[in-house]
Amino acid sequence: MIRLCAKIVVETDLYETDKEVQNLIDWVCLSEQIKENNNTIRNLTGEYKKIEPDCREGVRAQLERMKELCKERNSLYEKQNDLKGQKWKIEKSLER
Numbered sequence: 001m002i003r004l005c006a007k008i009v010v011e012t013d014l015y016e017t018d019k020e021v022q023n024l025i026d027w028v029c030l031s032e033q034i035k036e037n038n039n040t041i042r043n044l045t046g047e048y049k050k051i052e053p054d055c056r057e058g059v060r061a062q063l064e065r066m067k068e069l070c071k072e073r074n075s076l077y078e079k080q081n082d083l084k085g086q087k088w089k090i091e092k093s094l095e096r
Contacts (some may be wrong), residue, residue: 001028 005025008014014021 003034005029 005028008021008025015025016022
């Protein structure tokens with residue numbers, strides 16, 4: 001269809017003189033562009049679907065590691081507070 005439209009445009013003056021022919025050729029060209037865009041969209045979506053699970057798994061693993069680090073940090077904060085409390089008690093007993 002595109003080649004036929006191109007041939008009409010190049011070899012005749014119908015595109016310039018007949019509004020109906022012009023609209024039909026424009027419609028065919030736009031439809032072809034829409035078809036190409038849809039194919040590109042499908043290809044990109046397919047590529048995304050191939051990559052996405054690995055990305056999600058990587059993010060999931062990183063989130064789990066972050067949770068572990070936070071638990072470790074919180075545990076150390078608690079130990080620090082306990083140690084500071086013990087140190088304070090010792091300092092108070094030394095003051096007497």
